[in-house]
Amino acid sequence: MKYRDKILFGLPLAAGALVILFAALFLWQRRSFEQAYMCDAQNNIAQEAYLVSLILKPMLDQGKIEEARKFCNDFQKDVLRLSLIRADGLVEADSSENPGFLGNHLDRVEVQGALAGQPTTVKRYSESLNQWMVYHALKLPTAQGDYVIRAAVTADQATRILRLARNHTLLAMLLGGGLVFLLTFYILRRVRHPLQNLQNAVAEIASGNLETRIDIPASGIVRELAGGVSYMAEQLKQQLAEVTSGRNAIEELLNAMSEAVLLFAENGDAVKYNQTGARFFKLKGPDAKFNLVRSEIPGLLTLAQRAFQSGEAFEREFTLQRTRLTQTLFIKGRIIVQEGKRFLLLTIIDLTNQRKLESFRSDFIANVSHELKTPLTCIIGAIETIREESKLTPEQNSKLLEMIFEQSNRLNLLVQDILSLAALEKKQLAPGRDFATLSLPAMLTEAIRLCADKAAESGVSLKFTEQTPLQIAGDCQLLEQAVANLINNAILYSNSQLVEVSLTQEQDSAVITVRDYGIGIAPEHQERIFERFYRVHKERSRQLGGTGLGLAIVKHVAQLHHGYAELRSTPGKGCEFRIILPLA
Known part of the structure; x- marks a missing residue:
């Protein structure tokens, strides 16, 4: 008891x-x-x-x-x-x-x-x-x-x-027994049971079940106590809800961060981390075990040990070599104290894409500068010659004007391709796609028609070999431009007398294929063929008026439609460029 x-x-x-x-x-x-x-x-x-x-x-x-x-x-x-x-x-x-x-x-x-x-x-x-x-x-x-x-x-x-006294004594005993029974009943009904219910409710609340209902007696000495405990439970529930809401907000904020945030104890064990941190170190589940020794980041463990000893913060850039991937990381660490214990808070920022973007931006500016410089140099040279040489023959003057016209067209095409590529990248970043339903056979027929004159001038035969009646939601003008770029490249650079265009269905995707039977592309060029300003034959491409952005535009048009572009080629047997677009 x-x-x-x-x-x-x-x-x-x-x-x-x-x-x-x-x-x-x-x-x-x-x-x-x-x-x-x-x-x-x-x-x-x-x-x-x-x-x-x-x-x-x-x-x-x-x-x-x-x-x-x-x-x-x-x-x-x-x-x-x-x-x-x-x-x-x-x-x-x-x-x-x-x-x-x-x-x-x-x-x-x-x-x-x-x-x-x-x-x-x-x-x-x-x-x-x-x-x-x-x-x-x-x-x-x-x-x-x-x-x-x-x-x-x-x-x-x-x-x-004496008999009266005995009777009174017995009556007093009965009354006393009755009073004791009533007192016991009162204690049992109004004190013990309410106290027991209150104790059980408090035990449930202590175990974390804050939805437990506390019964408040209508009367009795336990009423005020039960009311006080009920009020305290409601206040605790409200405060816990506020704390939980704040904690959830912090966790959502941490999980929404692109940076990996991890908290390590002095023994190197991770005690807390956000979703980015879990993905970075490939941790499965919120309770996965991880120690700083397994980070594979050279020099990070030494820095962490030094920070625990000195209490000083650190910032450093690291290079992490992984299978087929080299990552550039910027890591910040500082010591924090919680409940008398020291922890190391690490913030890991992946600079890999940023470094690639910086390198790409630098290469892009250099390439654009180079591509612009060549026609501008020709135009400026021709104009200076016309201005300074007063004894030019009509034939010489006509050649210089023809050069200015050709280089101006080349410059115009380059600017148009750059603007088209920038517009495509901007559309890819937009959350929605304003597409309409279009017929792929009709779009391909129009793209072939646009390239027919150039093919006839080059003595190349264009054939629409296979067409499956398929429809998708997309931008008809951009798809025409992408297919036309592939056909024009085949006409200009493949040395093939025949270019075939086909439309087929593979599983849940539509496949647009532009095939030639020319010189093909060597394997060392195939992985980079869709990069900006990448040319297999640079001088030949410039002579033929190529900007080096046509295939990059093809790739971005395919990605805009949630698809991709690929190349299949064997040197000496031609090329097969494919645009794969999902039907759903």
Whole structure:
């Protein structure tokens, strides 16, 4: 039993024990009083009987029966009842009743004891007087024969008092027992059960179940306590919700970061990390084990140990070599203290794409500058020659003007391709695509028509070999431009007399194929063929007016439509450029 229950149930048990103790003491006192009363009554009537025997003996010895009767009849009836009984049990005289109406008393206990020579005192109920009496009888030997002198005093009042006291005692015990029962019931119903329910609810709340309902009694001493605990639970629930909301917001913020954020203990174990950190170190699940020793970043463990020793922050750029990938990382570390423990907070920024972008930007600017410089140099040279040479023949002047015109067209095409490529990249960054449903066979027919004149001039035959009736959501003009770029490249650079265009379906994708049967492309050029300004034959491409951006535009158009472009080529057997577009 719990200490609380011992106290709660100890109170009614103690009250019940006190009731029983007081009742026992009262009954013991009643018994003592009864015994003392009987002893005193016995002594008194024994003395009275002896004195009466001294008075009656001379009368009876002289045969004065009438005087003896008269003495008994005149005796103080209110104080003592006096009876003179013969040896045969007949009542000779009685101070309270007519002897003729009294039966034989030989069966009376006190009479039998007295006739046996032993003074006897008894307490019994008198049927003639209808009350309790204390009798004392002694033998009186006379010359006329043996007599019994019997004295009696009433015990009815004392008996009634004692009986009343006993009844009151029993009633008090019943009332006390009832009160103890009511007290126990009250404690059980209004104290223990509410306290038990409150304890169970608090245990549920302590275990984390803040939705636990706390029953508040309608009345009783536990009502205020239960109300206070209920209010405290609501406040705790509200505060915990605020803390949880704040923690979730912080976790969402950390998980939304592109930087990897990790918190390490002094032994090197990761105790917290965001989703980027988990992806960076390939950790599966929020409880995955990871130690800084396994980071594979050269020099990072030494820096971390030094930071724990000195407490100083550090910032450094690292190069991490992984399979088929070299990553450039910028790592910041600082020591933080939580609950008396030191932790290392690492922020890892992946600069790989940024470095690639910087390199690409630098190469792009260099390539654009070079591509622009060549036609501009020609144009400026031709103009300076026209301005400075006044003796130019009409034929020379016409050639210079033709050069200015050609280089201007080349410059215009280069600017248009650069602008087209920039527009494509911008569209790829947009969250949505404003596409319309288009017929791919119709789009390919139009692209072939746009290239027909150039093919005829070059003596190349264009054929639409296979067309599957397919539709997709896309930009018809951009797709025409991409296919036209592939056809023009085949016409200009493949040395093939035949260029075939086909449209097929592979699983859930539409496949546009532009095939030639020319010189093909060597394997070392195939991986970079879709890069900006990349040319297999640079001088030839410039001579033919190529900008070096055509295939890059093809790649970005395919990516804009959630597809991709690829090359299949065998040197000496031609090229097969494919644009794969998802139908869904």
